[in-house]
Amino acid sequence: MEQTFAVIKPDAFAAGHAGKILARIYEAGFSVVGLKKIWLSETQAGGFYHVHQDKPFFSDLTSFMSSGPCLVMVLEAPDAILKWREMMGATDPAAAAAGTLRKDFGTSIGRNATHGSDAAETAAFEINYFFAGLELI
Numbered sequence: 001m002e003q004t005f006a007v008i009k010p011d012a013f014a015a016g017h018a019g020k021i022l023a024r025i026y027e028a029g030f031s032v033v034g035l036k037k038i039w040l041s042e043t044q045a046g047g048f049y050h051v052h053q054d055k056p057f058f059s060d061l062t063s064f065m066s067s068g069p070c071l072v073m074v075l076e077a078p079d080a081i082l083k084w085r086e087m088m089g090a091t092d093p094a095a096a097a098a099g100t101l102r103k104d105f106g107t108s109i110g111r112n113a114t115h116g117s118d119a120a121e122t123a124a125f126e127i128n129y130f131f132a133g134l135e136l137i
């Protein structure tokens with residue numbers, strides 16, 4: 001079993017897509033071992049995305065991620081990191097395959113509906129950034 005960190009971002013949450021995305025997560029066979037609704041500050045969003053701090057889109061990214069509530073989750077399954085990334089599709093919804101979450105619910109590369117860890121080390125950092133051990137059931 002492997003765990004990954006996932007976010008239903010403010011665009012998808014505000015558009016009312018959280019329930020549909022959660023249904024697809026359960027249908028795909030993930031266990032949701034952590035789940036909460038949060039509203040990040042810009043500073044908290046910057047800490048989460050610190051690896052992108054030198055990128056030109058960093059301030060757009062932190063501003064968007066702090067623009068409203070989102071759902072943060074820890075998902076568990078065999079090969080959870082890859083499985084969740086495949087479900088999300090390409091970062092840019094315009095390039096994402098049919099049937100992926102970003103194709104169905106994203107509207108631009110910045111407003112792409114969902115986030116997922118890209119590797120085991122990032123998953124460990126991201127899970128610990130948002131969840132205490134006692135919150136993972």
Ligand code: CMP
Pocket residue numbers: 052057060061091109110111112114115116
């Ligand atoms: P995510 O998987 O959450 O990880 C970093 C995010 O940065 C990414 O999704 C995109 O939403 C965002 N991002 C990546 N490239 C760009 C870009 N060129 N312009 C705006 N946002 C971007």
